[in-house]
Amino acid sequence: MASLISPYLSVPTAPGRARLAAPGAPRRRRMAVVRAKIREIFMPALSSTMTEGKIVSWTAAEGDRVAKGDPVVVVESDKADMDVETFHDGIVAVVLVPAGGTAPVGAPIALLAESEEEVALARARAQALSQGQSKEPSPPHAAAAPGPPPPAPVAPPATKGIATPYAKKLAKQHRVDIAGVVGTGPHGRVTAADVEAAAGIKHKQKVAPPPPPPPADVGPAPPMPVLPPVPGGTVVLFTTMQAAVSRNMVESLRVPTFRVGYSMVTDKLDALYEKVKSKGVTKTVLLVKAAAVALTQHPVVNASCRDGKSFSYNNNVNIGVAVALEGGLLTPVLEDADKLDIYLLAQKWRVLLKKARMKQLQPNEYNSGTFTLSNLGMFGVNKFDAILPAGQGAIMAVGASRPTVVADKDGFFSIKSEMLVNVTADHRIIYGADLAAFLQTFAKIVEDPEILTL
Numbered sequence: 001m002a003s004l005i006s007p008y009l010s011v012p013t014a015p016g017r018a019r020l021a022a023p024g025a026p027r028r029r030r031m032a033v034v035r036a037k038i039r040e041i042f043m044p045a046l047s048s049t050m051t052e053g054k055i056v057s058w059t060a061a062e063g064d065r066v067a068k069g070d071p072v073v074v075v076e077s078d079k080a081d082m083d084v085e086t087f088h089d090g091i092v093a094v095v096l097v098p099a100g101g102t103a104p105v106g107a108p109i110a111l112l113a114e115s116e117e118e119v120a121l122a123r124a125r126a127q128a129l130s131q132g133q134s135k136e137p138s139p140p141h142a143a144a145a146p147g148p149p150p151p152a153p154v155a156p157p158a159t160k161g162i163a164t165p166y167a168k169k170l171a172k173q174h175r176v177d178i179a180g181v182v183g184t185g186p187h188g189r190v191t192a193a194d195v196e197a198a199a200g201i202k203h204k205q206k207v208a209p210p211p212p213p214p215p216a217d218v219g220p221a222p223p224m225p226v227l228p229p230v231p232g233g234t235v236v237l238f239t240t241m242q243a244a245v246s247r248n249m250v251e252s253l254r255v256p257t258f259r260v261g262y263s264m265v266t267d268k269l270d271a272l273y274e275k276v277k278s279k280g281v282t283k284t285v286l287l288v289k290a291a292a293v294a295l296t297q298h299p300v301v302n303a304s305c306r307d308g309k310s311f312s313y314n315n316n317v318n319i320g321v322a323v324a325l326e327g328g329l330l331t332p333v334l335e336d337a338d339k340l341d342i343y344l345l346a347q348k349w350r351v352l353l354k355k356a357r358m359k360q361l362q363p364n365e366y367n368s369g370t371f372t373l374s375n376l377g378m379f380g381v382n383k384f385d386a387i388l389p390a391g392q393g394a395i396m397a398v399g400a401s402r403p404t405v406v407a408d409k410d411g412f413f414s415i416k417s418e419m420l421v422n423v424t425a426d427h428r429i430i431y432g433a434d435l436a437a438f439l440q441t442f443a444k445i446v447e448d449p450e451i452l453t454l
Contacts, residue, residue, distance in 0.1 A: 037114035038122045039088055043103045046075065046082050046363060052104045054240055056081050060092045063119075066112075073109065076240055081359040090114050093122035096129070128188075163190035174199040241328030251390045255305075259385055260435045261422045264443035266401040270417055272449050281346040284321060284375050287398055289345055289452050290445040291373055292317045292337035298438040302370050303393045303429050311393075311429040320369030320389070321349070323356050330356045331389065333369040342452055377401065383420045394425040394435070419446070 043053045056074040060066050071083035072092065093113040097103045108129070111122040163171070163178055167190050171178040174195065181198045183190035229235055238246060269290075273283050295302040295317050305311040317338040320331035332352035334345060355361050371393065374386045377400035386397040404418040421442070425435050445451060 038118055038125060039112040040108040041110040041112055043105050043107050043109050044084055045105045050105060052102050054102045055097050055099050057099050058095060062092055062095055064092050091119055093119045094126040096126060167192045167195045170195040245329050248390055249387055252387050255388055256427045257388050257424050258427045259422055259424050261420060262439040262443060263418050263420050264446050266417045266419045266446060269446050269449050281342050285342055285346045285349055286452060288319050288334055288337050288373055289342050290442060292319055293445055294438055294442040295371060296338050297441050300434050301394050301430055301438045304391055305426055305429045306391050314370040318368050318370045320372040322374040330366055331369060331372055332356050332366055383422060385422055386424050388424045393430055394423055397422045
């Protein structure tokens with residue numbers, strides 16, 4: 001669940017402060033100031049890689065009254081569909097981004113009014129936002145019954161328009177009427193540059209220093225060539241999830257990686273699987289548990305390097321498992337996989353898999369992985385290489401177990417089931433000997449899996 005709503009916007013009905021009455025003069029009735037509370041519901045950042053979101057559906061329509069904590073909209077991020085809740089009570093006055101539309105993170109997607117009286121004001125504000133205007137609309141209850149004569153008018157303040165504090169300060173220094181300045185900031189906000197342009201102030205252009213060279217161990221990002229479309233082909237735009245996968249894969253190419261393969265006999269693992277599969281334990285869960293146990297003995301394979309200058313040993317063994325979905329790929333994470341038995345792991349994996357297919361994973365359920373496992377054995381794939389996820393030290397690609405003729409140390413031949421595992425690792429923190437030792441430990445667990453049932 002996520003929610004982002006701005007602080008309320010105060011709109012006084014009177015154009016300025018009333019003058020003080022002269023001594024001895026009859027006291028005039030102080031004019032009431034009505035503050036309208038209009039809040040903007042923003043597009044939240046649902047993941048660290050999210051730059052914009054898509055509105056899947058609005059669970060609250062215009063005119064609906066909502067309470068604090070109620071879900072008002074379903075947003076599609078680059079990983080999942082999530083409900084966005086409201087932090088305040090109020091009325092959904094205007095929907096700025098309809099279902100199917102997209103908006104950048106932090107942009108307003110709806111306006112929330114505190115009461116029925118402010119709905120009209122919110123709609124007027126929405127119209128002003130759509131037209132790029134910066135001035136607040138006057139409240140609908142401007143007309144008043146005849147009464148005592150109003151106080152003498154005063155000049156409107158110079159900061160009537162929406163402006164940054166520094167822009168207001170510059171306007172006073174250079175004697176610029178900020179009400180006549182056209183703002184170029186977000187939603188028509190007047191910035192310091194707008195005030196300087198109105199005052200005729202010009203700055204000397206500064207030559208930007210050349211960008212620093214990339215670290216020697218990372219290298220420059222590979223260029224993205226734009227190829228012409230194939231004649232007769234159909235162009236299909238990436239979905240939000242596909243675009244996120246594309247960005248992550250390109251980012252992974254910046255990391256120097258190497259690959260190590262290892263064959264292991266799976267007869268005993270296959271026998272254990274036949275015993276526990278009736279209880280919901282899959283072959284993938286057994287492999288996750290075996291990898292988690294091996295990682296506890298080789299913590300460098302569970303480490304992470306994120307800045308190219310240092311790396312960190314992760315305290316938790318959180319294994320992400322690659323899951324193919326229609327139009328994308330997700331890696332739900334089994335947290336603390338080394339501390340859970342295979343039955344609890346299987347139960348947790350079923351819940352994660354269901355949520356992944358319904359696009360309901362929470363951010364911590366897909367972005368907290370320290371090691372990733374990708375299993376294509378169920379599709380009959382013999383071997384393959386996996387691309388290292390950004391921010392992780394290694395990823396394991398698991399093929400299918402196949403009957404193979406194997407010779408023992410005495411030269412006798414037999415037929416046993418063998419499985420080939422390929423691991424892709426970050427060569428900045430993991431070296432060949434580290435990965436070989438990890439795979440030896442992993443193979444011992446797979447070939448004698450009794451430890452997995454403890």
